[in-house]
Amino acid sequence: MGAMSMPLLPSWLRLAWTAVLCGVLVLHLVHAWAMPGQRRWWHAGHTVMAAGMVVMYLLPHLTRQVPGAALFAVLTASSAGAAIVFRYREGVLNPLWVASAVDMLAMTYMLLPAAVRPAWLTGVFVTYLTVQVGMWALGLWDRTPAFHRSGGAEPAVLDVPPSNAAPTAVVGLRAHSTPTVRLSLAAMTASMAYMLVAM
Structure with a gap:
């Protein structure tokens, strides 16, 4: 698919998205x-995701000519596996790992040839990603019941380096994060939704 067949991705907009995504990549x-x-x-996964989006915006005509879909399929399976492993270890299904798996699946889907991407499924992914933008931008992930179980110490947050004290967290990964991390994830998710619409 050539850049000329993507009228929703003019050069200036591709470069703007690329700059934003480079910032997201560095942060994670x-x-x-x-x-x-x-x-x-979890942050490493988002680093790879941001790198994948940078490539997609810089080289939209080459995106589906590289084996990126295989990489993100492996990352999808890894995130789903992490969700299952930590479900048994912590006693709760962590929605962040589930969302990470679905996000990686969306990346896999974007990297497939257009011929195997039906419009209805693209719409499903765009809707999901749009909801994700709102969840991160408004800090709604932190209100998820899985992160507010009783019977344990306050879980460690996503974006604050740990102290020397060893935490005794019930959930080892939670959504409590600073505005920069939330906004970076909202921006990256928005870039994914836009790419799907523009393709």
Whole structure:
């Protein structure tokens, strides 16, 4: 699919999205470097996702000519596996890992040839991603019941480097985060939804 067949992606807009996504990439890379455990892998996944989106906006005509779909299919399975493993370890299905798996699935879908992407399924993904934008932008993930169980210490947050004290968290990954992380995730999710509409 050539750039000329994507009228919703003029050069200036592609570059603007690319700049935003580079900022998202750097932010999550820093957090992946600084954080331990689940938070490290969760931020690392978003770093790879941001890198994938940068490539898609810089080279939209080459996107579906590279085996990126296979990479994100593996990441989809990994995120789903993490959701299952931590469900048994922590006693609750963490919606952040579930959402991460669906986000990776959306990336996989975007990287498939247009011929195998039906319009109705594209609409489903766009709707899901639009809801995700609102969830992150408004800080609604932190209100999810899974993050407010009784019987344990306050879980460690996504974007604050850990102290020397070892936490005894019920949930090892939760959505309590600073506005910069929330807005970065809202921006990246919006870029995914826009790319699906523009393709």
